[in-house]
Amino acid sequence: xxxxxxxxxxxxxxxxxxxxxxxxxxxxxxxxxxxxxxxxxxxxxxxxxxxxxxxxxxxxxxxxxxxxxxxxxxxxxxxxxxxxxxxxxxxxxxxxxxxxxxxxxxxxxxxxxxxxxxxxxxxxxxxxxxxxxxxxxxxxxxxxxxxxxxxxxxxxxxxxxxxxxxxxxxxxxxxxxxxxxxxxxxxxxxxxxxxxxxxxxxxxxxxxxxxxxxxxxxxxxxxxxxxxxxxxxxxxxxxxxxxxxxxxxxx
Amino acid sequence: xxxxxxxxxxxxxxxxxxxxxxxxxxxxxxxxxxxxxxxxxxxxxxxxxxxxxxxxxxxxxxxxxxxxxxxxxxxxxxxxxxxxxxxxxxxxxxxxxxx
Numbered sequence: 589x590x591x592x593x594x595x596x597x598x599x600x601x602x603x604x605x606x607x608x609x610x611x612x613x614x615x616x617x618x619x620x621x622x623x624x625x626x627x628x629x630x631x632x633x634x635x636x637x638x639x640x641x642x643x644x645x646x647x648x649x650x651x652x653x654x655x656x657x658x659x660x661x662x663x664x665x666x667x668x669x670x671x672x673x674x675x676x677x678x679x680x681x682x683x684x685x686x687x688x689x690x691x692x693x694x695x696x697x698x699x700x701x702x703x704x705x706x707x708x709x710x711x712x713x714x715x716x717x718x719x720x721x722x723x724x725x726x727x728x729x730x731x732x733x734x735x736x737x738x739x740x741x742x743x744x745x746x747x748x749x750x751x752x753x754x755x756x757x758x759x760x761x762x763x764x765x766x767x768x769x770x771x772x773x774x775x776x777x778x779x780x781x782x783x784x785x786x787x788x789x790x791x792x793x794x795x796x797x798x799x800x801x802x803x804x805x806x807x808x809x810x811x812x813x814x815x816x817x818x819x820x821x822x823x824x825x826x827x828x829x830x831x832x833x834x835x836x837x838x839x
Numbered sequence: 840x841x842x843x844x845x846x847x848x849x850x851x852x853x854x855x856x857x858x859x860x861x862x863x864x865x866x867x868x869x870x871x872x873x874x875x876x877x878x879x880x881x882x883x884x885x886x887x888x889x890x891x892x893x894x895x896x897x898x899x900x901x902x903x904x905x906x907x908x909x910x911x912x913x914x915x916x917x918x919x920x921x922x923x924x925x926x927x928x929x930x931x932x933x934x935x936x937x938x
Contacts, residue, residue, distance in 0.1 A: 603851075704890065726902075733906075
């Protein structure tokens with residue numbers, strides 16, 4: 589029971605965190621906390637097989653899948669705070685709290701009777717007991733499960749597959765497109781400028797400075813700009829000045 | 840070891856998942872909240888398995904995990920496809936059926 593009282597607050601806090609964090613990556617990590625805590629609660633409740641399955645399938649496979657998709661979808665896909673239906677968020681909170689209070693009170697008031705415990709059912713071992721059930725009473729459901737998994741795998745392959753509808757642009761096509769862009773929009777046909785390279789800070793997150801002193805947007809990656817980690821070059825210059833005077837003082 | 844605290848925790852987690860589905864706009868986070876609800880029901884199944892003294896509840900929880908895995912695979916593939924065509928993973932943007 590100690591494990592429960594230690595883990596339950598952590599799980600509830602992590603789950604509430606999923607509701608409020610802005611970035612999908614943070615939500616995935618908080619979900620991992622909830623799932624590992626759940627696995628330990630399964631172990632406490634005499635379900636060692638489900639403990640292993642929970643860790644392998646949920647934290648191992650499903651959360652990795654979530655993280656892969658977050659990586660592919662991009663870092664700038666964070667939640668918008670604009671409500672399309674006015675008052676929907678507040679209403680959802682009210683309804684949710686009412687639902688939760690009703691559910692929790694109802695569950696808490698029901699007497700589940702004497703707890704039989706699993707020591708008898710687990711006498712031959714938990715895995716053996718589950719296998720007895722799975723391959724005797726539930727064997728049809730188990731077979732249907734295999735069909736479901738194959739269908740899901742095929743579905744994912746069909747959805748992820750992309751047919752090429754247009755021919756692949758060759759190098760000559762790309763060159764022609766660059767020149768057309770230059771003629772029509774005045775876009776520079778050469779390569780993009782390098783990110784800023786300074787004596788102290790040689791990194792891709794520092795924009796290059798144009799001759800008039802303004803930072804060049806084209807010199808940094810779009811993803812870094814979306815993530816908001818781009819350094820401002822003039823600030824860096826101030827920093828260098830500060831360091832320089834600081835050294836002077838020490839001398 | 841009483842069963843009621845486990846059931847109440849399961850109810851709380853289910854509610855949090857439910858509110859998450861209703862409030863969040865990012866399709867991936869909505870999907871995570873669905874997973875949270877499935878996990879909460881699994882906890883209730885395992886607890887009832889202990890209360891009744893047989894393993895049927897654990898087998899049910901196992902099947903829920905299998906279905907959840909299949910659902911995640913297809914759901915994330917759909918989110919990827921939507922993102923590829925609309926450049927957004929927000930559930931508000933995929934509203935073409937409205938018109």
